[in-house]
Amino acid sequence: MANNIGRIWETDPDSKPRERQFSEDFVGRFRSGRLVGKQPESLNEWRVTTGDPVVAEKIAELMGGAAEEWDTDKEDNLEILTDSASVEIIIESSHKIDASMKLFGMSGLVHHCDGVEFLSPEEDKGQPCGCPKLLQDRKDKAKSGRGPKPSIDVVFKLADAPELGLFRFNSGSWELVKVLHTVIADVDKVGGATEEATGGPVRATLSIENVSYTTKAGRDVSYNKPVIKVLSTYEAAQPLADAA
Numbered sequence: 001m002a003n004n005i006g007r008i009w010e011t012d013p014d015s016k017p018r019e020r021q022f023s024e025d026f027v028g029r030f031r032s033g034r035l036v037g038k039q040p041e042s043l044n045e046w047r048v049t050t051g052d053p054v055v056a057e058k059i060a061e062l063m064g065g066a067a068e069e070w071d072t073d074k075e076d077n078l079e080i081l082t083d084s085a086s087v088e089i090i091i092e093s094s095h096k097i098d099a100s101m102k103l104f105g106m107s108g109l110v111h112h113c114d115g116v117e118f119l120s121p122e123e124d125k126g127q128p129c130g131c132p133k134l135l136q137d138r139k140d141k142a143k144s145g146r147g148p149k150p151s152i153d154v155v156f157k158l159a160d161a162p163e164l165g166l167f168r169f170n171s172g173s174w175e176l177v178k179v180l181h182t183v184i185a186d187v188d189k190v191g192g193a194t195e196e197a198t199g200g201p202v203r204a205t206l207s208i209e210n211v212s213y214t215t216k217a218g219r220d221v222s223y224n225k226p227v228i229k230v231l232s233t234y235e236a237a238q239p240l241a242d243a244a
């Protein structure tokens with residue numbers, strides 16, 4: 001007997017139920033902060049958002065916390081405030097780490113550069129963007145809303161549950177941007193990248209670390225920063241159990 005189920009929508013394709021889609025094929029996002037009212041709050045443990053209840057359940061199982069709905073008009077309407085400050089991840093290659101500088105205005109992205117030249121829009125690409133040379137000057141300008149801030153994107157899988165798919169972490173951290181070139185170099189080195197080839201996947205930890213100190217003037221400073229530490233190569237075909 002022929003199986004004609006595949007033709008059931010042939011005459012009325014618009015009625016075919018859509019497969020669930022997540023924008024840009026990410027199953028969830030790792031976030032190091034949240035909004036409390038209108039105030040941004042930085043978190044000591046990872047917050048993960050997803051639209052998929054199965055992913056949410058697995059995250060809660062692996063990292064602690066419980067899935068709850070949160071107020072968003074995006075599709076990742078479930079959040080898990082986990083108990084984990086650190087998680088082991090798989091980064092496919094250094095191409096999965098991207099960084100640029102962005103300033104958003106009322107009408108969207110108004111300054112998009114690499115610190116030296118514009119990256120977009122197309123007609124400005126490659127032109128000098130006018131950002132200050134020194135990091136501190138860039139930070140000051142960004143703080144006053146007149147200059148772009150870092151926008152770092154990392155795409156990864158969870159080492160403990162790679163089957164879930166890709167997650168994304170976006171960060172505006174100046175601390176991360178300062179060391180990002182060494183992270184990228186580590187991913188390339190450990191993954192065995194060459195001039196010609198991109199190299200293989202690596203295991204790394206993605207952590208939220210607290211930095212606290214007292215300044216010479218006696219002021220207490222405390223802030224969190226995201227840290228990526230490359231550990232080793234990742235072998236996709238992991239043995240199921242240690243043969244002891």
Ligand SMILES: [Zn+2]
Binds near residue numbers: 111113114130
């Ligand atoms: Zn710029």
